[in-house]
Amino acid sequence: MITSVTRRDLRQLLGSSWSGRLEGTEFLSRLYDLGALPSNDDRCEDMAGDIVQHTQANEDWDPDWIFTDSRLQLDDDAKLLRLLAETVHPVVLADSADAEKAVAKINALLLPDGFELFPAGSMSGRPVFSWRDTLPRRPPAGDFPSSLIAGLSLIIPELTTSAGIDSMFEVEDFPTPSSIANNKPEKVKSWLRAANADSDFDHWAGLGRVLAPIMEVDKGAYHEDTKKRIRGVLARRSISYLPGGRFTTAPQTAIAALPSSTLPAPERWAEIGFGGFGMVYRAHDPLLEIDFALKVFQPYAGLTSNADGRARFKREAGLLFRYATNISSESTTRGTCQMDDRSSRWSTSTA
Numbered sequence: 069m070i071t072s073v074t075r076r077d078l079r080q081l082l083g084s085s086w087s088g089r090l091e092g093t094e095f096l097s098r099l100y101d102l103g104a105l106p107s108n109d110d111r112c113e114d115m116a117g118d119i120v121q122h123t124q125a126n127e128d129w130d131p132d133w134i135f136t137d138s139r140l141q142l143d144d145d146a147k148l149l150r151l152l153a154e155t156v157h158p159v160v161l162a163d164s165a166d167a168e169k170a171v172a173k174i175n176a177l178l179l180p181d182g183f184e185l186f187p188a189g190s191m192s193g194r195p196v197f198s199w200r201d202t203l204p205r206r207p208p209a210g211d212f213p214s215s216l217i218a219g220l221s222l223i224i225p226e227l228t229t230s231a232g233i234d235s236m237f238e239v240e241d242f243p244t245p246s247s248i249a250n251n252k253p254e255k256v257k258s259w260l261r262a263a264n265a266d267s268d269f270d271h272w273a274g275l276g277r278v279l280a281p282i283m284e285v286d287k288g289a290y291h292e293d294t295k296k297r298i299r300g301v302l303a304r305r306s307i308s309y310l311p312g313g314r315f316t317t318a319p320q321t322a323i324a325a326l327p328s329s330t331l332p333a334p335e336r337w338a339e340i341g342f343g344g345f346g347m348v349y350r351a352h353d354p355l356l357e358i359d360f361a362l363k364v365f366q367p368y369a370g371l372t373s374n375a376d377g378r379a380r381f382k383r384e385a386g387l388l389f390r391y392a393t394n395i396s397s398e399s400t401t402r403g404t405c406q407m408d409d410r411s412s413r414w415s416t417s418t419a
Contacts, residue, residue, distance in 0.1 A: 087160065096140075100140065102115045150199065164193075180314070182202050183202060185199050212275070216304075217256075217261065219298075219300075225255075241269075242263050243265070243269055245262040260275075277313050282298065338351075
């Protein structure tokens with residue numbers, strides 16, 4: 069559920085820029101049949117007329133009026149998420165770099181509530197985003213592990229001076245160590261150990277605030293390597309960094325994390341049904357530890373070399389992907405589109 073706090077922050081984030089380079093009616097027509105929605109102004113026939121009257125003729129609606137207009141039903145999580153995905157569509161937001169930055173800001177607000185935008189496709193080489201449920205975010209608990217302290221003590225000293233290290237922790241109100249070494253790696257260790265020892269200090273939140281300026285800026289290839297090393301230190305304790313200086317011990321759901329390996333061997337398929345185009349099996353992915361449905365087509369002779377047949381299969385797989393990425397589900401979604409010429413079988417699957 070998207071909380072009222074998140075909704076408020078999303079409204080503030082988008083402000084008057086929600087329609088991108090489109091007019092308000094042009095943007096909303098991509099999501100709603102404005103001609104079928106009623107008018108709240110007796111001078112207008114429908115909602116499309118309302119929008120033109122009050123945003124162009126009179127300009128007496130607030131720039132972020134969409135968040136309070138009940139006709140758009142943005143109190144419904146799915147409708148709000150669909151609108152958020154549309155605000156970063158290539159047609160709406162032309163620059164792909166701007167879209168990715170906007171998605172990062174939106175996800176920083178959505179992730180604690182269990183949702184995220186993700187690249188579900190592309191248009192003219194630019195990502196097209198959709199939304200999905202995420203696995204529960206589980207913040208780490210307990211003291212900083214010794215391996216994390218040791219790992220960060222090797223990385224942070226490379227970024228600043230000895231005095232800079234003290235400032236990094238002081239500005240985040242970390243408990244002051246009883247003694248601070250002059251050696252930079254030992255200095256980092258002393259600050260982190262002092263945080264562990266203070267039961268009144270939220271040390272994980274504090275560490276998130278320290279790392280956020282490092283993890284969320286772009287300073288070239290060297291800095292990207294530093295961020296990768298920090299993620300590696302965290303990963304050794306099954307901890308992932310989230311935007312906004314948060315951490316989770318839950319697995320990530322990014323598409324990049326899904327395997328690109330071939331389907332499980334046929335002997336691991338279990339028949340669960342038969343349809344007009346072929347057989348449906350239950351298959352198991354040992355890497356993700358999930359079961360998923362696998363539909364196997366049994367084409368007539370020669371169809372594997374028929375261009376129309378191949379195109380039809382791709383279209384059906386594309387429809388499946390779009391459906392899977394727009395339904396609300398607690399399971400991880402996995403899709404694959406595969407044709408095996410050797411066995412003359414085509415398959416498509418989703419969790």
